[in-house]
Amino acid sequence: MMRKYYIAGNWKMHKTVSESVALAKELAKELGPCGERVMVAPAFTALSAVAEALKGTNIVLGAQNMGPDLQGAHTGEVSPLMLKDLGVVAVILGHSERRHSYLETDALINKKVLLALAQGLEPILCVGETLEEREAGKLEAVVGTQVREGLKGVAASDLARVTIAYEPVWAIGTGKTATPEDADAVHAYIRVVLESLYGKPAAKAMCIQYGGSVKPDNAAELMAKPNIDGALVGGAALKAETFGPIVKFRS
Numbered sequence: 001m002m003r004k005y006y007i008a009g010n011w012k013m014h015k016t017v018s019e020s021v022a023l024a025k026e027l028a029k030e031l032g033p034c035g036e037r038v039m040v041a042p043a044f045t046a047l048s049a050v051a052e053a054l055k056g057t058n059i060v061l062g063a064q065n066m067g068p069d070l071q072g073a074h075t076g077e078v079s080p081l082m083l084k085d086l087g088v089v090a091v092i093l094g095h096s097e098r099r100h101s102y103l104e105t106d107a108l109i110n111k112k113v114l115l116a117l118a119q120g121l122e123p124i125l126c127v128g129e130t131l132e133e134r135e136a137g138k139l140e141a142v143v144g145t146q147v148r149e150g151l152k153g154v155a156a157s158d159l160a161r162v163t164i165a166y167e168p169v170w171a172i173g174t175g176k177t178a179t180p181e182d183a184d185a186v187h188a189y190i191r192v193v194l195e196s197l198y199g200k201p202a203a204k205a206m207c208i209q210y211g212g213s214v215k216p217d218n219a220a221e222l223m224a225k226p227n228i229d230g231a232l233v234g235g236a237a238l239k240a241e242t243f244g245p246i247v248k249f250r251s
């Protein structure tokens with residue numbers, strides 16, 4: 001059977017509602033009924049309008065973050081109930097910008113992962129080391145801890161709805177990509193951690209995306225690696241001319 005890849009675009013804090021709708025429509029036209037699973041995550045403010053623009057397409061709607069509670073006195077937070085209400089299917093959690101700029105901890109991210117799953121959303125759990133951690137030989141310890149702590153309490157029966165995105169912090173938005181070999185080695189290590197938690201078949205079946213300066217000209221060689229099952233794309237997801245060719249990396 002041909003492998004199906006999961007390619008997600010994180011639009012971060014970019015685009016007004018009308019700009020977001022325009023990109024969503026361009027992508028729908030450009031991608032058509034493509035064989036990969038495609039997700040886009042616009043800003044919260046554009047979710048509703050993008051949901052409308054994506055109706056009848058195969059592109060899945062995602063959010064870039066989510067609050068750790070269902071409702072209540074949590075000023076500034078957005079609950080999974082609100083996301084579901086808009087047609088959101090997937091949610092990016094623990095992105096390195098959330099971990100580093102907003103000091104999100106593994107415990108907080110784990111709370112969000114469990115809540116997303118309980119609410120029927122599909123979390124993408126982001127993990128990755130900084131350059132300092134990599135150079136200090138701590139890559140496996142850091143990534144292993146983020147995977148273990150992020151998945152704490154996740155039932156084996158829910159694992160298939162979780163995606164892991166390996167995003168080395170030093171490769172995000174910097175133009176530096178991990179070599180396909182280096183990325184694949186970390187993905188393989190993540191599978192070892194998953195195997196210790198959930199057994200071999202579940203670890204093998206898990207979707208692990210790579211993220212960090214994925215572009216049209218490096219997507220195919222990354223996707224060719226046995227342990228890389230998709231991509232989480234930032235900068236290059238902001239234009240149909242660059243996101244389209246990444247999704248269509250086979251052609």
Ligand code: PEP
Pocket residue numbers: 010167171172173174175211212213214232233234235236
């Ligand atoms: C990201 O933010 O998840 C990301 C990988 O960004 P970029 O593609 O711009 O490096």
